[in-house]
Amino acid sequence: MTKRPGDVNKYVAIAGFRNVKIRDVNHFLESVRREIDEAHVQFFDAKLIASQQHLYFAALNALKAFEKKLNISNSLAIEVLLYASAQRQITKAVDMLGIKPDSSQVAVLVIAETKQGADIALEAVSKLTSGERDDHVLELTDEKFEGVKRLFGISDLEIEAKLKKEGLEREALVDLVIEHVALLATQS
Numbered sequence: 001m002t003k004r005p006g007d008v009n010k011y012v013a014i015a016g017f018r019n020v021k022i023r024d025v026n027h028f029l030e031s032v033r034r035e036i037d038e039a040h041v042q043f044f045d046a047k048l049i050a051s052q053q054h055l056y057f058a059a060l061n062a063l064k065a066f067e068k069k070l071n072i073s074n075s076l077a078i079e080v081l082l083y084a085s086a087q088r089q090i091t092k093a094v095d096m097l098g099i100k101p102d103s104s105q106v107a108v109l110v111i112a113e114t115k116q117g118a119d120i121a122l123e124a125v126s127k128l129t130s131g132e133r134d135d136h137v138l139e140l141t142d143e144k145f146e147g148v149k150r151l152f153g154i155s156d157l158e159i160e161a162k163l164k165k166e167g168l169e170r171e172a173l174v175d176l177v178i179e180h181v182a183l184l185a186t187q188s
Contacts, residue, residue, distance in 0.1 A: 001052055001135075002118050005060045008067065012059045013110040013118040014052050016138040020106045020131035025099055032128055039112035039121035042077040044084060044097045046105035046137040050148050050177040055109050055138070057178045058084035061185055063111070070185065080109055086152060086180040088187060096151060105137040140170045149173060152180050 002013040022028045032041055049055060062079035065071040072088055073079045085093040099106055108125050112118035126133055140148065149159075154176050162172040 008063045010111050011115045011118040013122045014055050015108050016135045017106045017129050017131035018134040018137050020104050035124050036121045038117050039110050040076040042080045042109045043099045044107040045099055045103040046107040048151050049107045050140045050174045052138050054177050058181050083181050086184050152177055
């Protein structure tokens with residue numbers, strides 16, 4: 001997915017990968033930075049990503065924070081990680097959602113000036129990532145549900161209050177995660 005969020009003059013691309021093998025995270029991230037200098041790239045452990053919308057709204061909030069000069073970090077990629085994790089501390093955000101040597105399912109988010117720039121950066125990431133492209137790793141599955149709920153401190157009561165009808169618990173959780181992401185902007 002590559003989209004231009006609202007009135008922001010940037011493009012956001014989000015993708016998922018499975019069967020990823022990253023032995024040295026720092027070396028991997030350095031090689032990505034060397035290869036891609038025209039875009040901002042952030043990686044996430046996809047096992048705790050609630051959906052593409054989760055990352056999209058994290059990117060939108062990060063872009064708005066930079067636009068209004070309310071950003072926490074000097075790096076747009078780090079700002080997206082902070083919003084995606086709903087944390088103000090980089091170390092906590094990395095611990096929660098950052099990739100680790102045992103991350104086999106990885107989400108990547110790219111922000112670029114143009115759609116072509118975002119697509120080119122995503123293509124380069126695809127070549128650097130040892131896994132196979134699979135956007136399904138971004139979906140909130142039954143297996144991910146409890147871990148995401150725990151990560152964001154979302155209670156069963158909150159989910160029940162959000163439920164519009166039975167069987168839509170996953171959608172309710174995604175909405176609540178996005179609310180947590182948006183609330184980061186109000187914290188000081």
